[in-house]
Every structure is written in C-alpha cells, then in structure tokens.
Amino acid sequence: MSKLHLISLGCNKNLVDSEIMLGRLRNFELTNEISDADVIIVNTCGFIASAKEESVRTILEMAEAKKQGATLVVTGCLMQRYREELMRELPEVDLFTGVGDYDKIDEIILKKQNLFSPDVYLQSNEERIITGSNYHAYIKIAEGCNQKCSFCAIPTFKGKLKSRSLENIIDEVKRLVQKGYYDFSFLSQDSSSWMRDNGVSDGLISLIDEVEKINGVKSARILYLYPSTTTMALIDRIVASPVFHNYFDMPIQHISDKMLRVMKRGSNEAKVREILSAMRSTPNSFLRTGVIVGHPGESDEDFDSLCKFLEEFKFDRISAFAYSREEDTAAFDMEQIPTKIISKRLSKIEKVIKKTLDDSFRLQIGREIIASIEGESSEGEMFFGGKMDVWDKDIDGEILINESDERELEVGARYLCEVTDSVDNKLIARVIKRA
Template sequence: MKLFLQSLGCNKNLVDSEIMLGSLSEYELCDEVSEADVLIVNTCGFIKSAKVESINAILNLHEQRKKDSLLVVTGCLMQRYKDELVKELPEVDLFAGVSEYEKIDELIAKKQNKFSDNVYLQNANSKRVITGSLSHAYIKIAEGCNQSCSFCAIPSFKGKLKSRDISDIAKEVKMLTDKGYYDFSFIAQDTSSYLKDKNISDGLEKLIDEIEKIKGVKAARILYLYPSSLKKSLIEKIKNSKVFVNYFDMPLQHASNKILKSMKRGYDIKKAKEFLDLMKSDDSFLRTGFIVGYPEESEEDFNELCEFIKNEPFDRISVFAYSKEEDTAAYNLEQIKASIINKRLRIIEKIVNDKINQSFKKLEGKTILASCTGQSSEGEFFIGAKPLLFDRDIDGEILINESDFTLKAGDLFYCEITQVKGQNIIAKALKLAD
C-alpha cells in the first residue's frame, strides 16, 4: 500500500504530519499522487490564503488520484469548519480533526470520520518519522493557546494551552540525538507561555537547563516568543547558553500602540523595544512578523510601522495582509479597503526586502558553522547548507561551490562566506567540525 501526504501551513503542522507518518509506517511513501492508495492532506485554517490553498490542494489531489484510493483530510481547517466541509466536500472519503493524528491508522482501517474537542499532545513515545533533514528536528513543547489576540481564531479550534512535561521533551530529544540529530527548534503556538498552565512561570528556562544536559545537542533555538508572556530573564538565559543559539523569533504584529491595543496583544511598543535592545548582540539573529491593513490602521499607524522596521536590526521579517476571520474580536471592526492594503503591502515589502538584504550582506567574509543539507535548491552545481544559527528552511541557504573534501547531508562543518548576492550566500567549505 502506497501513501501520499501533503502537509500545509506551519512547522507545527509538519510535526503533526510526521506523527501521522509514524502511525502509518507500514505504508510505502510515494511522490506520485496517481500511484497512492491513501492520500492525506493536513490542512491549515489560519487565514484566508491558507484556507484557499488547503481547499485547492484537496480538489487537485482528487482530480489526480486513482480509482478506489482513499482521500483523507485532517488538520486545522477541518477542525475549524468540520460541519460545513463534511457537507461541501463529497470528493473526500474520510475527515479527521486535530486530535486524531496518532490514531489515523485506525480511522483509515475503519474508514471512520472523527473529531474531538480534546487538545492533542504528543509524547516521547509517539511514533514519528522526521522528514526533510538528517540533522534537524522540530520539537513541539505545547499545544493550544491562552492568548486572546483580536485577529486570531486559533484558540477557538486548537483549545487552551497544554504543555508537555520537561522530562518527556528531554526524552524525545535524547532519542533523536541517539539517531544522529543534533539541531533542534522548539515550537508551540506561544512558546513563552510554556508550563504556565501548570503554574510554572519560568518553564522555558527550566527546559533550557534540561536540554543543555543532553550530550549530542549541538544547537537549539526557540520559536514564537510572544512579548506579552516573555521574560527578560529568558533572553539572558538564551544569550548565556552554550547550546541555545542567539536566535530570537518574536512576532510583534505592529508598531503602533493604538493598533497593538486593538489587537489585544498585551504590550506596548516600549516594552517590545526593551526586549529587542536586550536581544541585540553581534551574534544575535532577530526574526519577527507584522500585519498590514488591520482594521482602523491609519496612514500614521502604517508610517509608524515602516519607521520602526527601518530602525530596528531585524534579520528576517514576515509581512501578512490582514485577514478578516470569523470568531475573532476584530471581525466586526471597520475594515480597510483591499486596494489600500495592497498599496501598503507594496511599500512595506520594499522596506523589508532592503532590510533582509542588509542582514545577508553582513555575512560576507565570515567563517561560520553550518549543517550540510545535501543538494542545493539551485541544483547539482552547488551543495546546500544551513548556518547553525538559522532555523531550517525559512532563513536562507548557503550554496557551497568549493570544497576540498566530500560533504554529505547531516555533516557539520566550517565554511567561509565568499560572496553574497542579494539573498544568495556563496561559500567555501573549510573543514568538518569535531
């Protein structure tokens, strides 16, 4: 029996997809839709564009699949719109929500739809097949979210925060290091609230202490640090760690206090700047995200955001057009015209692109530690690599065009950045790391 799985959305979804692959390990994975006996789409239901992508993926797979195959749809979109989609997608054979990943094999065997309002939380014993890397793995430390951001519907279908035990997370990391993995990204909807559901205020700091004890961990980073639940002591903890790199991913969403208050973000721009000032150093990497066109965003608010981006040392910036979502506090606010949002996006995307290019340029001439990813995205003429400081896939790729030794996927090595062209990093491999 052959299996085709398409995972959409964020890397938290990717972990869930890897759990499903573990539960379906008796299947042979295939890349050709028309050859698969079972096809699974793990959907994203966060914003409008993600929902459209998910629906299109489902319909495209249905058009290409062979007769008598089974089309399964699961994930956030299904959980959020289960009643409507079960009725409106006769092309789909089986539906499942976000709590059924470990039981997907049972549901397929029974051809049974299933949805649950329980918060699904994996554990170290969950079967999982890591995809896309021989050295890096995402580690989900919690599920659900207690934030009440006015633009976000995630808590309505993902549930309240539920954290894994530190010992369970450490066990999973130890199992993966035993298999040769040495680079880890810790993720959740709101990582800086980790263990607050168990009345522990410094959960991430305690987690860092535990991960640092595990032999074989070469690098680690924490994604999605929300300013409303972030502590300065955590930033200091990361900066002083010999294992956790100085990678700070803090989605700010805006720079206008008026808009931040309407967004119910729980902080002002002064507090955000205090965190940024503490994060800054010669070897720090700062990632953030902003929403453009939030309801009632004035020209003044937008200009504040543009100036803020220009003045702060961000390395990577994601920009999204505001998406009007049901079951959110901002849904009934006065909306901004799409033409105005698109105009603002064009303006801010140029600022962001210039900022990111500046960050890439700073690498030129440096010698850095990198992880080999195999053949590059540019094809066989380059070997691909990822700086150990970067997160997997999203921050950029090193193109190795010169090496005196053989590099294979998973190798940790030193390289010299010889040239940076826009967002292309060209490097020479120097030597393998110990």
Template sequence: MSKKLHLVSLGCTKNLVDSEVMLGRLKEYEITDDNREADVIIVNTCGFIDAAKQESINTVLSLHDERKKDSILVMSGCLSERYKEELQAEMPEIDIFTGVGDYEKIDALIASKQSSFSPEVYLATETSGRVVTGSSYHAYIKIAEGCNQACSFCAIPSFKGKLHSRSLSSIQKEVENLVAQGFYDFSFISQDSSSYGRDMGMKDGLFDLVRTVEGIDGVRSARILYLYPSTTTFELIDAIADSEVFQTYYDMPIQHIDDGMLKIMKRGFGEKKTIELLEYMKSKPNAFIRTSVIAGHPGETEESFERLCEFMEEFGFDRFNTFTYSNEETTTAYTMEQVPDEIKEEQAAILGEIADRSTQRSLEAMVGKKVELVVEGESSEHEYLLSARPLIWAVDIDGEILINDTSDLSIEYGKVYEANITELVGNQLLASLVKQV
C-alpha cells in the same frame, strides 16, 4: 504488495509534526510522491487565514480529481477542525474527516473508514513514533498546543483551545530518542513558546526547558520559535544568549509597533516595552532577530502605518515576514470596519520592500565572518555549488549559503563545517569551507 500512501502537509511546522505522527502510525504503507497511484491520500490542512484555507480546499479537490478508484481520501488538521460541520455537509469527495485531536488514531480511522473529531487537541509525546521527514539531522519538537492570548486577529484559540503544555520529561525523552537516531539540531515550537509550562504551574518553564536540553548529550544546536512579547523576559533573553547549545536566535512576532494599533490588536505590550525587549535582544553578541507584522489590520491609519514602516526600516531585523490581514470569524476584529483590499495589498508590498532591504543589510554584515554551517546537499542553482545553512538560521525560512570552494575536503551531507563567508552576489552569500567540526 504493500499499499501506498500520499500525504500532503500544509501550513506551519507545527502541522508538520502532526503529519509525521500520522506517518509513524502508517509505517506499513509505502510512501509515494505520485498521488494517482496512492491507496490512501491524506491532506493535513491549515485553517489560519483565507489564503491558507483556499490552498487547503484547492489541494483536496485537485487530489480528488486525480485519485484512483477505491482509494481513501482523508482531510485532517486545522481547517477540518474549524469548519467540521460545513465541510462534511459540502464536500462529499472526502472519505474521512478528522481534526486536530486524532492524529495518533489515523490508522484505526482508515481501517474502519470512519470520521472522528476528539474534543481535545492532540499533542505528540515521546511514544508517538513519529517519522521525522526532510532532514537526517534536524527535527521540530512541539512543546505545547493552544494559546492563552486573545489577539484580535487570531482564530487559533477558537479551535485549538487554551495553552496545553507537554511535560518536560516527555520533551526530554523525545529529544533523547531522536539523538539516538542521529539527530543533533532541534527547533522547539508552539503557538506561544515563551508561555510554555504556565498551565502546569511552572513559573519559568522555558528556562527549565533550556537547561534540560543543555543537559542532553548529543544535542549540538537548538533554537526556540515564536516568542510572545508580553511573556518574554530579559532573563529569558539572557538564558538563550548564554546557552552553549541554544542559538542566539530570537523569533518574536510583534505584528505592529504603533501603541494605538497594539491596543486594538490586544497584544498586551505597548511600543515602549516591545522595543526594550528587541533592543536587549539586539545587544547580545551575534544575535539573529526575526519577526512578523500584519498589514491592513482594522483601525490602522496612515499615521500608524508610517510609524510601523519607519520602525521596520530603522531597527535592523535580520528577517521579517509580512502578512496581509485576513478577516476571520470568531475574532474580535471581525466586525470592525475593514481596511479596503487595495490599501492592504499596497501596504503589504511596501513592507515587503522594507523586508528585502533589511535582509540584504543582514546578509551584507555576514561577509568576512566565520560561521558553523551544515552542508545540506547539491545546490539547485548549479551542480558545482553546494547548499548550506548556518546553524543559527532556522530551517527552510532563513535562506541558504552557497559553497563554491570546498578546500578539497571530503564532504558529508548533514555534517557541520567551519566556513568563511567570502562575498555577497546579489542577495546570495558565497562561502568557502575550512574544516569539518
């Protein structure tokens, strides 16, 4: 009988790619959703902010409590890397510890039941043999690891190091391999995607990536996640908007808009230039703009918070996330005077309400439009409704459209259809299919 594997991937989609690499190395195992019957349990942890760290610890301990005798429990990823000494000393429940450098060695580590922390962060290549999960048509492509920025609130460079980009040929080969397997929609990700290639001497690395991907036969749709304001140019915005393959999708976390706060946060760009970039993105036909902001960063005054709220209400983002500031050791903001928790939570709630209104206005603007979308399956809302995602929306984070009229078309999940968006019911868009395209 084959041995069984239970894997939990926490945190961001960059972590998901690393988890998929581990699945590729452990293909001889049968994947099980029941952790109690697994011979090997892996938790790929997140160590970004307090809430993520706590989720990682709770998940590991919960799985330990339920696991069967003689099973192997592995803790990998960012949290394990960031606190390797403390966790190994304080968590005897774990059989194998590994960080962010040994994903491709996970089979050997399990076979020898040894922990390992390689000094270099691992970056998947076209030969990693990863097993893409969650979709038959969409895959994430990690283009770089680490980050050269020095944001006051972010600990990532302290445990993932400086920017380390993949070669363009490696990215091209991975996409070509996935296209050959039937994938046609891709999201390109890293900590700071607009800096891609700078460590390799590429002046316009992301331009080169866009052009390369456009030339791969079989790629139908693509988007770039996580641009950084000071490394994003008007020319890059043009290149994305002009592409017939890349969606006019701009995901650029701004974190704040007040000049004083941007300086405190060490964001590189001030309010004026940040707004110029955003307005230029907004000027592009059918542009979709997503961002994120932080509530309660040290140094935030009532006036700077009001300026942030005013801008987020007025600009018209299609989506934005709010993160409550988490005080992380190794960051420059760690020793600054902290905003009280109750004020941080109040500010996050206010920004959350603004985000809801902003999303609602974006959804309202889509009523009456014709879109290309992927029918993903039966909706959890009702057995007679289908769940679909417009190709311009990012997977899992921008929502779904419900299909209540198939026009008697033969439906294939994972295929692209033209649809008319007919109405907005509450915060849910409804659409009718026109034809398969």
C-alpha cells in the same frame, strides 16, 4: 505494501503532526506519485484566508488525481474549524478527522470511520518519522494558546494552552539524538508561555537547562516568543547557553501603541522596544519578526510608524502579512480597511523588508560560520546547499557551497565555512574544514 502520499500544509507545527501520522503509518510505502497512492492524506491549515484557499484547492486536486479505489483523508486545522461545512461540501473526500486524532490515523483508515475527538491532540511518546532532514527536527512543546489577539482564531479551534511535560520533551530529544539528529527547533503557538498552564513562569529556562545536559545536541533555537510573556531572565538564559543560539523569533505584529491595544497584544511600544533591544544587544544575535498590515483601525500614521521602526531597528528577517478577516475574532466586526489600501501598504513594506534582508545577508560576507550540508542546492547540482547553524530550517536562507578544502562533503554534517559573497538572498561560501 500499500502506498501513502501525505501533504502537510501550513506551519511547521502542522509538520510535526504530519510526522506523527507517518509514524503511525510506517507500514505504508511513501510515494510522491499521487496516482500510485492507495491512501492520500491532506493535513490542512485554517489560519488565514490564503491558507484556507490553498487547503481547499489541494483537496480538490488530490480528489481529481487519485486512482480509483484510493482513500482520500482530510485532517488538520481547516477540518477542525469548518467541520460541518467541509463534510457537506466535499463529497470527494472519503474520511474526515480534525486536530484531536493524529495518533489514531491508522485506526481511522483501517475502520474507514470519521473521528473527531473533543480534545486537541497533545503529543506524548509517539514515534514519528522526521521528514526533510537527517540532522534537524522540530520539537513541539505545547498546543493551544491563552492569548486573545484580535485577529487570530486559533484559540477557537485549538483551545487553551496545554503544555507538554518537560520529561516527555526531553525523552523525545534523547531518542532523536540516538538516531543522529543534533539540531533542534522548539516551537508552539506561544512558546514563552510554556508551562504557564501549570503555574510556572519562565518554564523555558528549565527546558534549556535539561536540553543542555543531553550529549549530542549541538545546536538549538526557540521559535514563537510572545512579547508579553518573554522576560529578561529568559533572554539572559538563552545568551548564557552553549547550545541555544541567540536566535529570537518574536512576531510583534505592530509597533504603534494604538494598534497594539486594538490588536490586544498585551504589550505597549516601550515594552516591545525594550525586549527587542535586549535581544539585539546580545552577541551574534539573530532576530526574526512578523507584522500584520491593514488591521482594522490602522491609520496612515500608524502604518508609517511601523515602516519607520522596521527601517531603523534592522531585523535579520521580517515576514509581513496582509490582514485577513477571520470569523470568531474580535476584529471581524470592526470597520475594515479597503483591500486596495492594504495592498498598497503591503507593497511599500515589502520594499523595506527587501532592504533589511539585503543588509543582513551582506553583513555575513567575510565571516567564518558553521553550516550543515543539506544536499543539492536550489540552484542545482553545481552547488551544495547549506544551513547556517543559527538559522532555522528552510525559512532563513540558503548557503551555496561550491568550493571546499575537504575531499568530500557529507549531507547532514557540520562544516566551518567562509562566506565569500551574497547574491539574491543567498550566501556563497567555501568549506574550510569539518566542524
């Protein structure tokens, strides 16, 4: 049996594409040893400068480490975005393909031919191999994006919004439930716009309705809501759901009215505050957001207003990114803010984020929560690692479990736990009983 080594870079939307490729290549034996692999696939990210650099660096490392006669395949967003340059500059790579042919990866390798289909691949009924968990899976509900954010080039290589059908999504969830998966994260570039390309507003409400009917789904959340397409009706439906957590992941990017206009976000400060306040007022809510620091046009006053807002609002998680100047975006030709100033602002906002994170973790001490056992913790075999049921996989934190009233803990099982402490952005907990 030939051996395969696959590296998936970037977001969890990329991970789903990688899992589809693994499904198509299920006849290969997976290996962590690069030098043993007969085929190496790098699924690249092309979103911002740091991601592009990581992708190119990884490709070169794989080319250097592969054994003689092995096939190196490069696919994904970076490949789609910079097709001509990469094919010219990377003679070390054996096969190239973009974002339209994940379901044809077996044919590409068999025929040893590059392939670039004109349309972005939209998942259908392909079986995929879930990685990293025996209980949680990401479900991609759409491709592309209709938003016109000034800093983002994704629509130029991913195209317009194309929603996956409700029936297709539900079929996949049902199949995964039959395999033992019970925790799901639904995602796309702009999840709250799902089905708008078919003339349907608030399509997520119908998705929630149908997912709730599936016996075996115990926990779910929606990622990547967008301020201008998230409605009060959707928030109310999430709150009413016995399955979907009050987990609200909405990157706001900024709070200054001026910057929201410059960034072409389609919402003003009042609207963003209204939506966030409605989310925060829900029982046991969990709010995650993302912001960009140093976008062209951001004054000291704009930045200070962002810091003040983040200090006051008390998100549970915040991701801050330094502005990345990207070709084919409206912000590319704007007057750029010096890198030194961006770095200084990023350092300041990271202190705000650290305090916010510390406060969020500290609020959990003394609470009883439901957690799923992940396996050995990041701290080693002295602790089991766990994920709180409201959290998304990997990005929201880790629970360290070193006490249990249960005789043995099962990886992938859910347990009622008592949180006893918070240390270095990790919760310490003891298991009370199986949930």
